[in-house]
Amino acid sequence: MSHDHDHAPITNGDEPAAAARAHALEELLVEKGVLRREDVREGIDWLVSRTPADGARLVARAWVDPEFKQRLLEDARAAALELGLDPGPSPVLVAVENTAHVHHMVVCTLCSCYPRALLGPPPDWYKSFPYRTRAVSDPRGVLTEFGVELDDDVELHVLDSTADRDPAPAGWQRGADRGRAGRARHPRLDDRRRSARAQASALIFSRARVFAGCR
């Protein structure tokens, strides 16, 4: 293709390229009837309405109720549902406990899987390449930068939660445990939305606070 004329550089204006791509994709999916604009808006509204408060409630209950803590460690999904919390679509939600002997970090090296339903959107650093690469190669160094100095005899366990699981394994009832009000949904969208958010989730807690990522 010839390009012998002068013009200002072609840009997306102030819109980042990824946002432009997302909008183009949304236009196409709406045009093809795969999803509705309201679905996108509702999905975003739901996501940004989440905060770490629900995760904190889970942990606070575990502090005061040893039997609940045991159930949380065995099946965090069921424990969240027990408190009436929406654990999100991931079929596997794991809670791990920091102790005097073991410290945990969570990372998703392949993208940025995160228990959004319980903790809200991840902080930007959680999605950054430096965090995702260094969390598995130099986790103690990363922790030090966050102000966490572990004694040498504390084991450091890093959880790389990357598996991209189908949200509906055999025996798991679709929709039955959703905390959100039931409403008519486009069935294909429902599948896709679940897939998009159905990635691994892990929740860390200690006696002092709820963790996601490495704090």
Added chain:
Amino acid sequence: MTYRVGQRVRVAARPHEGHHRTPGYVKGKTGRIERVHAAFTNPETRAYGEDGLPEQRLYSVGFARGDHLVYVDIFEHWLKEAK
């Protein structure tokens, strides 16, 4: 085969074009089965509009890496029993 907690497994070192969820830094590495999750459809084919069948069992596999352990969720078809 289904692996059990405590078994040593090696992650296949094979290259894979397209979507897959086995991080490169554990390919060819030996680890230990730490948790046995349920079976799920295969994201490698589901990502391209297929049904993802047959389902693959998912495991949490622990790898020793220097001064720390890393737990990675890996699907069964990437694992072989380590001798």
